[in-house]
Amino acid sequence: MPEALWISFAFVLGLTVKAIGLPPLVGYLAAGFVLSGLSAATGLAIEATNVLEHIAHLGVLLLLFTVGLKLKLRSIISPEVIGGSLLHFGITCAVFTPGLYLLMELTWQTAFLLAIALSFSSTVLVAKVLETKRELRAFHGRVAIGILIMQDLIALVVMSLAAGQTPSQWALVVFGLPLLRPLLFRLLDASGHDELLVLLGLLLALVLGGLGFEAVGLSSELGALVLGAMLANHPRAQELAKSLWSVKEMFLVGFFLQIGIGGLPDGDALLFAAVALLVVPLKGVLFFFLLLAFRLRSRSSFLSALSLTNYSEFGLIVASVALPEWLVPLAITVALSFVVSAPVNRLSHAVYERFSARLARFESQRRHPDEQPISLGNTRLLVMGMGRTGSAAYDQLAHEEPLIKALDSDPAKVEKHQKEGRNVVFGDAEDISFWQGLHMPAVEAVILAMGDIEGKLIAARNLRKKGFTGYIVAHTLYADEAERIREAGADEAYLTMSETGVALASQVLHRNRQAPPPMENANA
Known part of the structure; x- marks a missing residue:
């Protein structure tokens, strides 16, 4: 056979x-x-x-x-x-x-x-x-x-x-x-x-x-x-x-x-x-x-x-x-x-x-637009990955912190967010040359919201290699992936579904505290 x-x-x-x-x-x-x-x-x-x-x-x-x-x-x-x-x-x-x-x-x-x-x-x-x-x-x-x-x-x-x-x-x-x-x-x-x-x-x-x-x-x-x-x-x-x-x-x-x-x-x-x-x-x-x-x-x-x-x-x-x-x-x-x-x-x-x-030595003095160094200037909070999770985190933080910026590897998505008024620029965390040209002198905290686990691991490792000592937080679906992200350098990695459950429970408790107590049955 x-x-x-x-x-x-x-x-x-x-x-x-x-x-x-x-x-x-x-x-x-x-x-x-x-x-x-x-x-x-x-x-x-x-x-x-x-x-x-x-x-x-x-x-x-x-x-x-x-x-x-x-x-x-x-x-x-x-x-x-x-x-x-x-x-x-x-x-x-x-x-x-x-x-x-x-x-x-x-x-x-x-x-x-x-x-x-x-x-x-x-x-x-x-x-x-x-x-x-x-x-x-x-x-x-x-x-x-x-x-x-x-x-x-x-x-x-x-x-x-x-x-x-x-x-x-x-x-x-x-x-x-x-x-x-x-x-x-x-x-x-x-x-x-x-x-x-x-x-x-x-x-x-x-x-x-x-x-x-x-x-x-x-x-x-x-x-x-x-x-x-x-x-x-x-x-x-x-x-x-x-x-x-x-x-x-x-x-x-x-x-x-x-x-x-x-x-x-x-x-x-x-x-x-x-x-x-x-x-x-x-x-x-x-x-x-x-x-x-x-x-x-x-x-x-x-x-x-x-x-x-x-x-x-x-x-x-x-x-x-x-x-x-x-x-x-x-x-x-x-x-x-x-x-x-x-x-x-x-x-x-x-x-x-x-x-x-x-x-x-063979390089041109002029750089391709996609390979220009990225300087975050006075940015204090950085969100990497602007899918649904990253966008929600950005919008929530933007109310309290104006010095916030986001990166995403999809040029079309970057353009969409820019038209909607968000401070988003192109940057691919999985590209080693991106890290070589990244300057982030004032960043205090980074949210890793990319959809790919490998992207989060690469980002966490390279942030620490650059000497970043601030807070790094990520989300993931699985406990074993959360542990890998922490080992790569993140301070915390939350389980998406677990945190969703906690948020739902918090909403219920918050509503119950605000609602008036139910009236007792007069015939009891």
């Missing part, structure tokens, strides 16, 4: 690489290659069946959907994303095409299509790595994801042209999707917190986004991403992402297994993959200098570029349509780039710190 072998090898090798400090996905890739070698050595029929291919595809769709749930389109549509992605694509194709043509004696068309396939970076790997490090919402994470989305759109155009197909006339219906947002918001509100919420996520990612976009001649991957992005501004978007986490992780194991099980390469394929692997650092170098040209700091440019220094599964999709004879060499190339890129990115912050002095 091949399914039993897939699961067994994936678990054993995933656990093995995790024990030595590597991401489990490296083990899943290794498991695929081991199974492929075992099949070749023993004659056992261990191959990527339709079931595994379908599971792998579902995993990719769910990953892109959850990435979409965390995307704010306003932060993606920016010069560094659009300009950086288009310039990188153009320069890469201009350099790789003649090189492949001359060195490998290919036709110009084949060399050009190969150059296109090698120009993309992996949406799956980058999103997975950034998500694992809790950096999807950090500035460099948003830049990397934005560039990947642009690359995916370019890949979709290339695939359509190479296949001689164009989207159907019904594809124009996609432009009307924003009109469905109120309905989707209502469905999300009505789905509760249990299995219906999971089913809604699967419906949107796989049915409406996946099959729906395929039905009109568009990419299912793009559909899943778009449907997720449509819900990104809903207050329960992160809850939906968390509810899909286990399902997505399980299906993504199939994606990484599928790459390895695809078959062992011959000598020429291995040579091609080895040369391509030696060249892949040039992708990162080009990204680094292009992002510097758009006024990003060296740190953000380096972290974004390093995460994009790999080859893409979209290159395999392009090859399956336009260059089927190159599918195996490209699969090995992509897999090897994953094996190298995943552990390197895990050490990205340490690597930058080691070379920061040299890299900083």
Whole structure:
């Protein structure tokens, strides 16, 4: 039974690489290659069946959907994303095409299509790595994801042209999707917190986004991403992402297994993959200098570029349509780039710190607006996270303390609060560079009201690292999370539901004290 072998090898090798400090996905890739070698050595029929291919595809769709749930389109549509992605694509194709043509004696068309396939970076790997490090919402994470989305759109155009197909006339219906947002918001509100919420996520990612976009001649991957992005501004978007986490992780194991099980390469394929692997650092170098040209700091440019220094599964999709004879060499190339890129990115912050002095020399004197240092001036009270809890805390405190300010990582939410008269500025507590540029000389107390436990932990640790000795208070749903927040440096972490119960009881007691005593029954 091949399914039993897939699961067994994936678990054993995933656990093995995790024990030595590597991401489990490296083990899943290794498991695929081991199974492929075992099949070749023993004659056992261990191959990527339709079931595994379908599971792998579902995993990719769910990953892109959850990435979409965390995307704010306003932060993606920016010069560094659009300009950086288009310039990188153009320069890469201009350099790789003649090189492949001359060195490998290919036709110009084949060399050009190969150059296109090698120009993309992996949406799956980058999103997975950034998500694992809790950096999807950090500035460099948003830049990397934005560039990947642009690359995916370019890949979709290339695939359509190479296949001689164009989207159907019904594809124009996609432009009307924003009109469905109120309905989707209502469905999300009505789905509760249990299995219906999971089913809604699967419906949107796989049915409406996946099959729906395929039905009109568009990419299912793009559909899943778009449907997720449509819900990104809903207050329960992160809850939906968390509810899909286990399902997505399980299906993504199939994606990484599928790459390895695809078959062992011959000598020429291995040579091609080895040369391509030696060249892949040039992708990162080009990204680094292009992002510097758009006024990003060296740190953000380096972290974004390093995460994009790999080859893409979209290159395999392009090859399956336009260059089927190159599918195996490209699969090995992509897999090897994953094996190298995943552990390197895990050490990205340490690597930058080691070379920061040299890299900083390339910075522009002008800073990107999102990377300007933040000074809180004479602010005495700071609220971090302006969702429902943070907004309520801000409004209550603002009546008594005029020197109050709030931070939030969502530019759209910041703009909304500013229009409503609140003193809110953009700041992402999960972005290390934010803490490096934060000045808070007069702050006496900080409220951590972010929805994500990791954000609260990072904020508490960095506040104490900056030497802040004032009062830090947070809220959470679970007792174990409250203990972690206190250990990170907070003075107190209140349990949201417990405090809600205390507040309700206080209201009842307050009312009873004010109400007149009930009159005794005259007939008693």
